[in-house]
Amino acid sequence: MISTVTTTITVATLSAGAMLGAMSTVLLIFLLASKEMVDADTRQSLRMLGRTLNIGILPLLISFALTVSFKILEVL
Amino acid sequence: MGELRVFTAYIIFIVAAEVVTSFLDPGYGLLFHSLILISLLVLSSLKHGENPVSRLYLSLSLAPLIRIISLAIPLNHFPSYAWYIVVNVPILVASVAMMRVQGIGFKDAGVVFRKPLEVAAIALTGIPFGFIDYFILRPEPLDIGLSFWNLVFLALGLGLSTGFVEELVFRGIMQRDAVEAFGERRGLIGVALVFAALHIGWLSILDLVFVFSVGLFYGFMTLKKGNIIGVSLSHGITNVVLFMVAPAVNLI
Numbered sequence: 001m002i003s004t005v006t007t008t009i010t011v012a013t014l015s016a017g018a019m020l021g022a023m024s025t026v027l028l029i030f031l032l033a034s035k036e037m038v039d040a041d042t043r044q045s046l047r048m049l050g051r052t053l054n055i056g057i058l059p060l061l062i063s064f065a066l067t068v069s070f071k072i073l074e075v076l
Numbered sequence: 077m078g079e080l081r082v083f084t085a086y087i088i089f090i091v092a093a094e095v096v097t098s099f100l101d102p103g104y105g106l107l108f109h110s111l112i113l114i115s116l117l118v119l120s121s122l123k124h125g126e127n128p129v130s131r132l133y134l135s136l137s138l139a140p141l142i143r144i145i146s147l148a149i150p151l152n153h154f155p156s157y158a159w160y161i162v163v164n165v166p167i168l169v170a171s172v173a174m175m176r177v178q179g180i181g182f183k184d185a186g187v188v189f190r191k192p193l194e195v196a197a198i199a200l201t202g203i204p205f206g207f208i209d210y211f212i213l214r215p216e217p218l219d220i221g222l223s224f225w226n227l228v229f230l231a232l233g234l235g236l237s238t239g240f241v242e243e244l245v246f247r248g249i250m251q252r253d254a255v256e257a258f259g260e261r262r263g264l265i266g267v268a269l270v271f272a273a274l275h276i277g278w279l280s281i282l283d284l285v286f287v288f289s290v291g292l293f294y295g296f297m298t299l300k301k302g303n304i305i306g307v308s309l310s311h312g313i314t315n316v317v318l319f320m321v322a323p324a325v326n327l328i
Contacts, residue, residue: 024148049121059166
């Protein structure tokens with residue numbers, strides 16, 4: 001195993017890569033859908049939630065873009 | 077008092093999620109961390125009027141997010157020397173997004189270049205920390221068979237990206253909010269516990285005690301000196317010594 005706080009790589013995580021990528025994509029879709037819904041509301045706490053959801057959405061989008069890019073490269 | 081209990085409960089949840097990730101199944105761990113992340117973001121928004129605790133719950137969400145990203149990124153497509161930079165870029169992006177939501181800049185988070193001798197003295201603590209950590213963990217060296225430039229890339233990735241990003245998250249953002257919400261002693265201990273919890277993956281009680289102590293030291297230095305540059309360099313040097321220098325020297 002190779003690990004710092006931000007990087008945990010084990011045999012288990014590498015072999016389960018596709019499943020973990022799919023789960024994080026589901027989380028990304030959930031956060032994006034939630035953002036769409038709360039952005040439509042005018043209440044202050046919901047507007048705040050819309051902004052805070054970006055904190056989860058942005059890094060997950062980068063991860064998703066990397067996963068999709070590698071899948072396309074594999075097909076090519 | 078009630079908010080302190082909620083903060084303590086979330087530390088326990090993060091510990092539990094790390095135990096699930098490390099001992100049971102990374103998939104269940106990712107699910108557990110996702111639930112913690114969502115609940116922290118919602119709780120922070122609901123507490124919007126009570127600024128210090130709202131900010132703390134928001135910055136605490138970086139802990140589960142770090143694990144989700146580190147598990148989700150397809151690292152097997154990258155060479156091992158690039159892993160640390162690849163994982164830390166999205167976490168840095170999340171940290172900057174967090175700072176924008178909280179309305180703070182890098183200066184507020186302690187990214188201040190001043191008193192170079194003090195910074196150098198704190199940075200040098202990374203050398204003994206790295207060797208002590210090596211004697212506890214005995215990790216495999218990361219640099220076997222790498223070319224010179226790949227070694228430089230690995231050292232930069234370990235030294236700069238892990239050191240700076242992790243200290244920005246834990247001391248620059250999270251500890252700042254925890255101290256504001258619960259005072260210096262509780263804030264410092266709480267964040268050092270979260271920092272140690274994210275090292276459960278090493279499966280070593282001794283390492284957890286060591287990392288908790290180092291977290292307290294880094295937290296104390298950040299509180300007293302008001303900047304994270306020294307502790308970031310120390311953290312980076314610790315990782316370089318742990319994964320590259322100590323295995324090469326192989327003292328025992």
